[in-house]
Amino acid sequence: MIHHEAATELNIHVGERLSIKNKNNKKIIAVVDIVSKILKTNEIAVSEDILKNLNLKNKEIVEVEIPEFPRSISFIKKKLRGKRLTKYEINEIIKDISNNSISETEIAFFIAAVFIRDLSLDETKSLIESMVNTGEKLNLKGKIVDKHSIGGVAGNRVTPIIVSICASAGLTIPKTSSRAITSASGTADVIETIAKVEFSLEEIKKIVKKTNGCLVWGGALGLAPVDDKIIKVERILNIDSSAQMLASILSKKISVGSKYILIEIPYGDSCKVTKKQAIILKDKFLKLGEKFGLNLEVVLTDGSEPIGNGIGPVLEIKDVLKVLKREDPPKDLEEKSIFLAGKLLELAGKAEKGKGEELAKNILNSGKAFEKFKEIIEAQDGNLKTIPTPKFSYTIKAKMKFKILHINNRFINNLAKSAGCPEDKTAGVYLYKKKGNIVEAKENVLTIYSSSKERLNHAIKFFKKNKNKILKTTHFLK
């Protein structure tokens, strides 16, 4: 914020940019707001972000000037027009996002351009390199493995189980996850219900050295930090472009130094991608993996139905614990976790081709995976005793007998989100029945949870309006 007289003198207007330089010549570019009362004509006020970034104190003298028009704006426009960007141009955009030289609105234009125009493999490679270069790196020794699902399947919480299995098998698996983008909860949101997920790189090194694994949020680490800024804007519209997805995933993997990477692409009806798109995406992953010299494998899975019974952070951690503790686990979640863990054990040479699943199952049944999970959670300052409980709930019961034909990932996600997911950890949806199950009259179909009465009412309203889109059944509910 600058005084309006200073603004007139500089001939600068609301929404334009100024650069602010501290005594060490560190410069930051900020968007201008103009005030007339709070400030004196030779004073400026800055956000806490800038305060921190430039290490400023109250009453400190700074140098303010009109910066040149950021070149990245014209590169964003070039992409909007459908032209290919050079490595230099992509790097300029990412650098400017990284140092806050361009606004959220400008990032939205970039996201839309990439979403519609797509990026070539070389452009994607440049994007990944720029993202890695503007961030921190995790330097660990040993055989570092990693897995990632492109998401889109509600409840699909296989990661904590896979990490526990692989870490007990002696692999190093420093798993960083993003928070939910288009889903009701991400792995970081889920783990956060029982442990801390925000650590410094040094702390993570200690956790991994001790336990072979971790389950942390990638955003707080400064690994490819631009990714999180982009995701923040993508979330506004709930979109996720293929190129941005590739870059987002691989930049994090490269930043943590993993050389053995398993990518899961769920496809299907209410999923992010169709089978055809999944095959195209797989091909891109493999080609990029090759460009970066990685041992990368991609598995395509049927993602047309939700996995597990709970959708929402707290409900999902409960499902995970059922699998790890071998106590009445959701079958689909258990099977999928074993399948993927097996693949990763094979990829990293811990099991022969075709023997991975067996090893994974043994580790799970032996209780070692659960022990490993507790170890990791404890190393992350957590424990299994303090899972929060939701304040409000509402259960949908069947009016008459019917069979469930399909549960739509997108709509069940939106239902959980309308109840407050992912910010409200206790919010979500518990599915008593899945595809193929018969529901008797008066039996429970699902329960909606929320910590806000108002959000719960919204979710109920959302359910009633969309029940035939959420659930396909032989008869209508109620």
Added chain:
Amino acid sequence: MIHHEAATELNIHVGERLSIKNKNNKKIIAVVDIVSKILKTNEIAVSEDILKNLNLKNKEIVEVEIPEFPRSISFIKKKLRGKRLTKYEINEIIKDISNNSISETEIAFFIAAVFIRDLSLDETKSLIESMVNTGEKLNLKGKIVDKHSIGGVAGNRVTPIIVSICASAGLTIPKTSSRAITSASGTADVIETIAKVEFSLEEIKKIVKKTNGCLVWGGALGLAPVDDKIIKVERILNIDSSAQMLASILSKKISVGSKYILIEIPYGDSCKVTKKQAIILKDKFLKLGEKFGLNLEVVLTDGSEPIGNGIGPVLEIKDVLKVLKREDPPKDLEEKSIFLAGKLLELAGKAEKGKGEELAKNILNSGKAFEKFKEIIEAQDGNLKTIPTPKFSYTIKAKMKFKILHINNRFINNLAKSAGCPEDKTAGVYLYKKKGNIVEAKENVLTIYSSSKERLNHAIKFFKKNKNKILKTTHFLK
């Protein structure tokens, strides 16, 4: 802004939306910011916009609740995915832009989607209708004519001349202009150097009744106000989609009630459109004109070179006055104004086919057009005596003799903008020579003006870096 405890209770986060309802049940949706000190837990603070809109007083009690997710967001996403929008869907988006229910970032996604995916004629028609319906209308009697250029040609200030000629010929021409979008100045910016351009609809009616014409800014009138909100976001990237352009132009024309409309599409090298695009655009204009029952004519003009000598508000008003006063006028500006005025006189039946130019020329030479212009300027509280002068200038001289082969509209515009146009009225570029002219060694080529020393230095830097893009000559400058 709400208190962080209230935010926790409502389970709402920064960037999410809240609706605020006043005692008359008028509701507005606003984006949330969270504070911990300034407010009490049961207090909120609102922007002046909201204050005005809801007619609130300090300490007034308002009702705050979590609104439903705006449906328009999903329609914007639908367009991003390349699907056609229904009339209802477009209307929802425009309504939400109109009442501030969606943010600037979301508008950016909409603009990018329309820019890349384009709109069908029916979608464009719906867009125009929604824009007209969310705005005010000017109800005037008589034969109302109007003209519009899609712009892109630097300095092309024909409008004040055409309005003066047509109004003296007895036509009613309530000309509303937008401010500059991609150019260094728009007609409203130019007129504002000598008169007011912001009036209420009632005031405009009085001006037009008195003088037959006006030269005002459309934005302040509330005619299709959504258009100005969209343009504000388009300016960030300096883009202008074909559908948005059609809607922007026709919504204003329909709102002022004109039935006889002349559209100019300049095409060419450094113009907004190529000849091929101009022909496509012409076709769309004609079809939309038909859909709305208008007498609409489109002329394609060669727009590859700047028109007039001055680029920038003050420099352009000086060129306009030279034409109107018949004092050493820039030939190209004079000829083009006569040509377009002639077309409009024919279209509205004031001259026979083929006789319009002659009539326009006679009116101009008789001094009537200048008298009419003075009348309009006076009616708009202006006068011709107080044209502001720039503080700083820098003249580029030729080092050796050369011939000018081409002056690039886009780069000369950017040069004027780097000097502070359009906000800085005195900023701009004066061209001593045009295409085809010989410049002798040491002769002036152009002068850059600015009211800020810093902006002037930026402009000089911009010129030096881009001189071969701004001017194509037989020899290099300096």
